[in-house]
Structure formats: C-alpha cells, structure tokens
Amino acid sequence: MSGKLRVGILGATGTVGQRFIQMLERHPQFEVTAVAASERSENKAYAEACSWHLPGEMPQFVKPLRVQAPQPPLDCDVIFSSLPAEMAQAVEEDFARAGYPVISNSSSWRMSADVPLLIPEVNHDHLRLLEAQRASRAFAKGGFIVTNPNCSTVMLAMALAPLHARFGVSAAVATTMQALSGAGYPGVASLDATDNVLPFIANEEEKIERETLKILGRMNGTRIDHAAFPVSAQCHRVNVSDGHMAAVRVKLARSATLQEVRDALASYTSLPQELHLHTAPERPVIVRDEPDRPQPRLDRYAGGGMSVTIGRIMPDRVLDYRFVALSHNTIRGAAGAAILNAELLAAKGYFDSTRSGAA
C-alpha cells in the first residue's frame, strides 16, 4: 500500500488528460488508479484507447489500465476531470453526490456561487465556499466540487492579483495570443494555423471577462463578492504549440510608480510557496527585464510550467501600466492548475473524510 491518494481521471485520453497522467507519474501524494473517457474508448486498455501526443513515451503504469465509463463508482479516492463542458456538468455532480471530491478543469461549474474557482496563490480563502456547497447540496460525505479557471484566465488573474492587492485594479484589458494545444486534439486544422492568426476562440473572451472577477472577488461570509472593475478580453489563436501569451493593460485605483508595479509582481509569493506544495513553483510570477521576453518557446516551462512570466512592464498612455504575460496553457492553465488545487486541498485536510470513507 503506497499511502497515496488514488486518483481517477475523467477525460483521460484527451490533451489535458494526458498531461494529468504525465504530471502524476511520479507524484508523491497521488497515483492514478482509474481512467475514464467517452464511450468510444471504454473497455480498451489505455494504451490502445489513447493516441499519445506529448513528447516522450506514454508512462508504463497507465498502459494496462482499462478505460471505463465516466460514472461512479470508480476505484479511486479523488476525481480529476477534464471532460468537455457539455458532459461535465452532470457527470461531475454525479461523482460529488456519490461522495468523491471532484477537482475539475471543465468550465461547467466554475461560475456556480458555491463552487470555488481556485488558484491557490490567489484565492485560497475561497475554499470556504465548500461550507455553503456542503450545506446546500445533497452530496454524500466527502463529496465536493472545486474548479480551476480557463487557461488564459489563470495567467491574467495571477498577474492582476498582486496589483489588485496592493494598488487596486480599476480596469484590465487583455489581448491574448493563445497556443494550439488549448484547442485539444485534433483541434485547430493545420491549414488554419500555418502562416495565419485566428481572431476567434469560442466563448473565450466571455470566460476571461467573467472568471477573473470571481477569482479576484472577496469572501463575504460564505459567498463571494466579485471584483467590480471592467475586464476586456480579445482572444487570438497563433501558431504556437504550447504557451499562452497576453498583452495586458491595467488601470490602478491608487497611483503607483513603475518600480512599485514591478516589485509587486516580482515579489509575489503566497500560501502554496509557504506550504511547499509539490507542484507550486518557487516564484509564481517571474519578472524578466530583457526587452524581448517573455517568449513562448523560451519561457513556457519556467517553474516547471507553473510560473507566469511577465515582461515589458511599462507605463501606458491610455490605462496606467502595461506588460506581457505568458504561461503554459496545459500545465499552469489546466492539468497543473488542478493538481495544485488538489495539493492545497490535501494540505488543508479536505480529503480526510474521503479516505476513511473509501477505507
């Protein structure tokens, strides 16, 4: 008996599911014991059901696992979900109702009033929402749902959080240049990607504008008062494999010097760093002062793919300051985000009833 929490992955054959498996291969606290996916894959061994698209070989441990239907029961203590949004709502609720903690990367539950939309560095106090969730929903003991944000929102929220804390953000404008892997596989057609930019990603602008405000909101009793400033997002798909970039402008509530803005970003650290969570990067935000950074190819793996790299911090003529942010969209923006959430939940004891329940 390893003493690790046993993880079941929903959507295990997809792009994010593969990242989950890759990142959990040698994780000290979690081990993957169940994989589930849509009907086409069911009952095949994972090695057969999954066309592995990440560099490096499919980890040995996962090859023989049978792909099961995404419904309870599964032989695991915790559920990590990257199901498509249209399936996720019902399926994730089914698992929570059956007593499984559900750590979800899907968009279905993110905006529900009693579901934490969690970035451990930014709003770990939002976990208090789980009390409301427990109170109002008929979930079996140990069951709950915690979500992580959209891949671009994570990056924006992490860049805004230190500024909002120190100076107050009164408006934010983000223009994204997003990587192909964000669309999954097969995702974007190569004829649309080569020598081209696509100025449209379905629902992305809305998600960023909405989710950012919940994440930066304040706990008020057992509910969140969303942040009140306007957010504007324009989203583009560019010919990059991994690594979302955003050109950001912010208006601040209190005046700040360029140096103060830089310092607020560069010195940012938070609870996951204090707790030394396994997947937490030493520096959640890395500031680079070279004129031509960040770049997806050079910076996406900073902090093991968990750091947001920020550069080109400058005064702006229309808002107050501007900068360029970059992070790895399937690590900090998806699988790594969910894993870090799970690590925080473990550290805070949220899985304790689960484990005894499963024993």
Add this chain to the structure above:
Amino acid sequence: MSGKLRVGILGATGTVGQRFIQMLERHPQFEVTAVAASERSENKAYAEACSWHLPGEMPQFVKPLRVQAPQPPLDCDVIFSSLPAEMAQAVEEDFARAGYPVISNSSSWRMSADVPLLIPEVNHDHLRLLEAQRASRAFAKGGFIVTNPNCSTVMLAMALAPLHARFGVSAAVATTMQALSGAGYPGVASLDATDNVLPFIANEEEKIERETLKILGRMNGTRIDHAAFPVSAQCHRVNVSDGHMAAVRVKLARSATLQEVRDALASYTSLPQELHLHTAPERPVIVRDEPDRPQPRLDRYAGGGMSVTIGRIMPDRVLDYRFVALSHNTIRGAAGAAILNAELLAAKGYFDSTRSGAA
C-alpha cells in the same frame, strides 16, 4: 516614348524595394528607370545584386538595370525610397534639394512639421504642408518630400479615420500581431519565429502612438494640429509571412450604436476612390461579419493588398468598442502606400514642374 513618369527606387534590392518593382511592372503611369542600393550592390546588374524573395520571378525589365549609388543624379523623374532610416534622412534630403520629388517609405522625415505623412484616403489635405516645405527649405524647383506611415500605423489610422470623423475618437488601444516580412530580409531568425511569438519590435510602439496622431490631425493654416487623444500600442511579431493584424479598442467622444460604428467603417470611401487612382482599392475598409475573420492567410490580398479588413466589431467593457483589423504590411503598409501617394500627387499636378524640369 511611353509618357510615363520615370521612377528611381532607393533601397531597390530590399523587401519593400522588390514590392515596388513588382507593383510597378505594369503600372500605367510609372516606369522604373533607375535602381539604387547600398554600396555592396552598386554597379552590378539588378539580377545579380538582388536575391529575389517574392513568389514569382523577378520581372524581366529590371534584370539588366545597373544598381547605382543612392545619390543624385539618377535618371528618373521621381524617387521612391525605402532606405533604412539611418541613411534615409540625408539621402532623401539630397534628392529633394536636387529637385526630385521624394516619395518615402522611410521613417526619418515622417514627423517633421512640414512633411506630409500621407494616407490618401485619410488626410489628402495635408499635402498643403508642401507649401510650407517649399517656403522653408532650399529645395530646387520640383523637389519635395512626402512620406507614408509605418506599416501598422497605416492600418490603425485607416480604421480610426472614419470613426474619428463621425464620432470623435477619445482613446485608442492597439495590440498588434505583425508579420515576418515587416522586418525585411533576412530579418527575424527562424529559430525566433517558429513555435513562438516575439513581444518586441524596436521603436514600433512609439511610431504607432506618435504617427497616428499626426495623420489624424487637422490642417491649421500651413501646419497640422495633431489629434489629442491618447494612443496605446503593444507590438508582437508572430509566425506569419505577410499581413499585420491589430486588436483595437476605441473610446468615442460621442456615443454611437454598434450599427453606426459598423456603418461608418463599411461605408468609408474617399478621394482616391473618387479619382479612381490606379492602386486605390474599391473599398479602403472591408467589414466582415463572420466570427473568425479577418485572417492573414485569407484576407491579406483583399483589394489587391490595399484594403484594410475589419471584423469582430463589438462593444467593449473598458473602452467603447473593439474590433480586429488586418492589412498587407508590404503593400498597403509600404510599397503600395507610397505608390498610392504618388498617384495622388500625380493627379493633383505635383509632378508637373518636375517633368518639365527633367525634359
């Protein structure tokens, strides 16, 4: 005798120089009679001196022309210049002083108070600056300098012009995704371009922020009152061969409905269209209503590369409206811009004294 104006091209072997030659091959009013470039190329035949990088073969007519030094005299009536900025200032002035009209794509003279920074659709009345230029400078009869804007600025200014005319623009925010050809040849290293975005283009943000306001300024006697609103530009190089894109937000002085904004853009037409200038596109601004346009690969050659395509016009939460603009950076953004300027100058009689002077 063809009756055409004889053109000399400075910087003839570069990326923009090649576009000049390609676009002038069958031009009804101009013919290339002289080519000049930096010292390495001098005295070779153009066919030898130039490594042709445009699709299609080098035009026959230019192959035997000797590449000369970029200094007067050259056997031509008009100068088209795409010299590097550091050379352009002195060389272009030398030609103007010697009585040549200089149509320049270089940045050196753009911001000089008595030099028109011309987009024929937008500010043809700025040609009145030439009176001031004539008065103050010791140019021989027929000599003058007219410039066109930076490749990204053209696109932004053409998108803002109809809005500024109808509603007043009170702030503009542009985030560009620019093509590789904008950096010339060899320009950007392929290792920097592949699977990557570069968040830095030297001096580009400053040019856009500055030039836009001069272009949209008003003639006041013989000088220009620059437009007074703030412009913010963040510039990025993406892995696209041709076609600059910009995500734009605007704040308007007077309120306007989405439909009014769309109509102002879609119905835009101006003097070059009235005069049926050869290179003028039927529609200087093309509005597309599909959710995923404009795209560089599909839209860069709209209007023969001379139209700006605009899509995704929507209300914005921080400023008033937003949209995405695209145009061909070496046609409308460089060679085509200069040629259209020359066509307007021809139509207005600015070359008349030149020709007789040359006769």
Add this chain to the structure above:
Amino acid sequence: MSGKLRVGILGATGTVGQRFIQMLERHPQFEVTAVAASERSENKAYAEACSWHLPGEMPQFVKPLRVQAPQPPLDCDVIFSSLPAEMAQAVEEDFARAGYPVISNSSSWRMSADVPLLIPEVNHDHLRLLEAQRASRAFAKGGFIVTNPNCSTVMLAMALAPLHARFGVSAAVATTMQALSGAGYPGVASLDATDNVLPFIANEEEKIERETLKILGRMNGTRIDHAAFPVSAQCHRVNVSDGHMAAVRVKLARSATLQEVRDALASYTSLPQELHLHTAPERPVIVRDEPDRPQPRLDRYAGGGMSVTIGRIMPDRVLDYRFVALSHNTIRGAAGAAILNAELLAAKGYFDSTRSGAA
C-alpha cells in the same frame, strides 16, 4: 446562352472542389452549373454549405447554387469529381452509366484497365482506352470516366516522362515532402504539423509506385503495357500550406550526360502546349539552376500552378542522376489536372455527343 460546357462538381465543398470553382470562374469553355456534396450540405445554398478556405472571396456566381446530392441527374454536360475514394467508385459509375463524361480526381478508378490515368503532356494517347471502356461497359451514349493521378504522382511522372522517352528509366526513387492541403480540410491537426514532420500518408507510397508505371506505360492495341521499372516512394507531410516537393533519383537505361538530362527536362513540351489548351502552362517543366530552388513558397505558382519546377539536377552515387521537383498539389496535382484533362477531351471532340445528347 454562353455556349460553354456546363459543369457539375461532385465534392464541391471540399478543398479540391473549391479549387475547381476558383479555376472555372472565368474559364472560356466551362461554366459551373451544378454543385453536389455529401448529405450534410444538401439543399443549402453553396454560400451556406461551404466554409471557403482559399485566399480571396468565394466567387459570386457559386454562392446561390443549391448543393445537391451526388447522383444523376444533375443539370450539366460534364462531371468533375473530387469525391472521397470510398464514395467515388459507385457514384462516378452511376454518372457514366447515365451518359455523363466523368473527369475524376478520385483514386477509385485510376488503376482500372480500361480507364485512362491521364496527364495530357505525358500520355494523351491513353485516351484510346475509352474505346475499350465504351465497348465493355454499359454506359449510356456520351458517358465515360477519365481520371488524373495522385497529386505526387503527377509531379513524378512529369519529371520522369522526358527522361523515359529519351533515355529510358530503369529505376526511380522518390522521397516526398508534401503540403498540408493535400490532406483536405480539416485534414492534418495543427499540433501534428507545427514544428514537426509526419513520415506517413495513408496509401500514398503505394499510389505513387503503382500509378507512375501505368502513366508511363505504352498503348498496346486497346490496353496499356505498364512500364516495368521499379519505383520506390517514401512520403512525408511537412509544414507547408501548398506545394508538394520530391527528392528524386533515377537510373537510366541508356547513358546520358548531365547536360543531356537537363536539356531533356528543360525542353519538354507536348500536345497541350501545341493545342494551346487554356490551362496548359507554356513550359510544363521549368528547370532552375540556382542551388536553392525549387522552393514551395517561391515556385508553387509557376505556370499558374501548372508547371513542375525542377532544380538541383546532379549525378548521383547510387543511381545515375538526382534532382528535386516541385508542383502545386491542388492545381497541377488535382483541380488543374482534371481541368486540363477536360480541355484535352474537348479539343479532341470527346464531349460532342454529350452536348447534343444534353440539348
């Protein structure tokens, strides 16, 4: 009444179907009067059914045409087909049986003994197979099937034809680097294309090895004796939008100097050039002597996309000579190939009974 042959396109909404429509927009002999595609598109206007992926706008004329089922009757004199192989066999036969000439780009009928696999420059005499076809098949008067080769095979066969005619080819080795558009739309996933090469294209190597020998075969009465030399093909998908490239080695039956090989290729001309067929390029094979040509980006539109560009002709240490060939895979390799076939058939009177039959 235009006097043009009325064309029906099967598979009209696909990548090759769109090229047909683009190339026939202003064709002097053909006009598109019917468009057909798979069930999902049926009964919609073409403008709605088709997501246009070629640069430039969808031609006006085709927008209102109703997309019909791919089955006779269609309101046209001639059928151009680019149906998927699995559908093409039965559907194309249905049309031929109903008296329509079928000009097919599909692979289904290419290797049938009584079906010409036609490249007008190379084997126009193979049209005599139509006598056998007429004799053995129960096609209504005017009905027949003519096919064009696989997109890579066209290029290889056109490069080998002049060498085979003069010196005899005794072995050919081709290694292809093929463009993304050859896989249709959505085709290759961008995550597979970006920063990558795929060493596999289903059935492609077999098609090249097989079809080349039929094309270079000799008419023997009313059947073809296939050429007898071995052909080896290794096929790769590279990150290029349009333009297939092949590195070719050949062994010759009779010895030839490098100059003789170059001359045989550079001087190649044939019946379509003599007949001045509309789509025939002036030079079917263009030899370039620069060390770094051909290149897809620079050479794919040579001869309007109908020429094969060949460079780097050199002695080879294992076979006798080697060179690199390039042609546009959706023009000379697909839509243009079929249109040129139709132009030859028209010139030879093969559509005469059709037209009167349709009257």
Add this chain to the structure above:
Amino acid sequence: MSGKLRVGILGATGTVGQRFIQMLERHPQFEVTAVAASERSENKAYAEACSWHLPGEMPQFVKPLRVQAPQPPLDCDVIFSSLPAEMAQAVEEDFARAGYPVISNSSSWRMSADVPLLIPEVNHDHLRLLEAQRASRAFAKGGFIVTNPNCSTVMLAMALAPLHARFGVSAAVATTMQALSGAGYPGVASLDATDNVLPFIANEEEKIERETLKILGRMNGTRIDHAAFPVSAQCHRVNVSDGHMAAVRVKLARSATLQEVRDALASYTSLPQELHLHTAPERPVIVRDEPDRPQPRLDRYAGGGMSVTIGRIMPDRVLDYRFVALSHNTIRGAAGAAILNAELLAAKGYFDSTRSGAA
C-alpha cells in the same frame, strides 16, 4: 577541489556552445572553467556576451565567466570545440600542439587520416588512430584531436552500423529533412523557413556521403580502410526547430528478412552502454512500430536526445529495405556527440597524462 576534468569551450556563445554548457551543468566528470569565442565577445562576461536561445535560463555558473580569445593557454584540462570550420583548423591544432586534448564538433579535421571520426557505439576502435596522430604530429604530451561527425551523418551511421555489421551494406540512399537549429543562430531567415522547404544546405550532402564511409571503415594497422559502398544524400531544411529526419534506403550484401533487419536495429547496443557512460542512452537505436513514427516533435528527446529513433522499416522496390530515422541534431548530432566522445576517452584513460600535465 571537485576532481572533475576542467573543460574549455571554444565557440561557447553559439548554438552548439550553449548546448555544451547546458549539458555540462551537472555533469559528474566535467566542469566548464573556460569559455572562448570570436573577437566580438572577448572579455565580456558570458552573461553579456551570449544571447541565450535555449529554453530555460542560462545556467548560473557560466554567467560570470569571462569570454576569452580562442587560443592557448586556457584554464582547463580539455577543449570542446564548436568553432566555425574556417577558424577551427588552425585553432584546434594550436591547442593540440600545446598539449590539450581537443574534442571537436567542427568539420575541419574530420577527414584527416590520423584523426578519429568517432561515434562511440560504432567505431570506438578507431581511437587507435591516436597512435598514428601522436607519432606523426608535433603535439605536446597529452595533446590530440578527436572529432565527431556532421549532425546528419551521426544518425545515418548509427542506423547503418548494425546492418553493416550483420549483413553488409552495399549501397545507402538518404534524403534528409533537417531542423533549423542545425544552421545555428541567426541561421535560416524566417521568411525562408515559414511555409517552405529549402532544398539546399551548403556542403551537407558531400559531408554525409564522405564521412559515413570513414566511420564505417575498418582499422587496418594504424589506418582506416574506408567502407567501399556508394552513399547518396539529398538534404533539405524544413520548418522544424530541433530534430533531423532522414528517409533511408539500403541495399544489403547478404539477404535478410524484414524481421532480421528490424532485430538488428532494435537490439543494437555497444561499448558506451556496457561502460554505462553518463551520456550514453540505454538504447542507441529505438525502433518504433507505429505507422507514423518517428516524428521530430515526439521523438527528438528519446534517450535524452542521444537515441536514434527508427520507424517505417519496410522492403523497398529499388534497394532492399527502407526506413525513417530521427535524432536530435544539437544533442546526438553535436554537443552530446562530443561529450560522449569525451566520456569514452576518459573511460579509456586518454586524459590521464593531461591531468598530471596540468597539475
């Protein structure tokens, strides 16, 4: 005192130089104590002199090292050189003459009769050439030159070696699709790389054809009898950042079944594996049986970038067998090749006199 061999890198700021530094950062036997480069960089700290282009940050240890002139003496025990060929010949000889062992990635000395062109798995016995080198050249005690092959040659030779050993190779045909990093930085212009293939790499075909035969040659006393079969190489640059691919055909001297060919490749292991050299991959050749492998994006880091991945092994119609090979061009093809050479030399005691000499 670390007990490690102290390494000086010539060409330390280039693409391969950066790989040396990255790979040696935590090497158990070597530590970088000196960096040298061309004049422009001299006397600056490495952090200033070098524009770091590899993902991840420049290692801390190298930042303060002064960049020195590439001439003896340097404060180190061993020289790793990746100088440009035109400089390497004289400079490397100078160092050897001064008593430094020179492990060179440059092409200058590769074909010299008394210089080993070493791939430790393939021809470790060629180190006996050093006796001849010592005898004939006036190198101070401890000085010698050992080279590694061209980046494409390594891959071809490693693929041919097991076949040559078991069956004899009687002809080899290689068509390469090479990565951009092979040209260094800035190297290939992005306008040449995007949406394109370049069919020319200067001197590359000659190097592959020549070097392969020396590597596969047999020691005969103190000289090498080069292998005698013909090698044909056609080389192309494709839009891939790292990872050279080659489509290979081979003719065998003795007949072999497909299974025997596959087994010979898959079971290949050699001295570096026996000696457990630090950089030696567990499997020098990895055979993949999926129809669409190898791929640069998925397979270049196999074996830490030191394995050659081979797939698509099949009978060939012109030669006997064919396959596709892939390896990392700046690791196994350059820096890793040299480091593995050094590890073998260390294991064999070739640095012993050096160290005491330096002491």
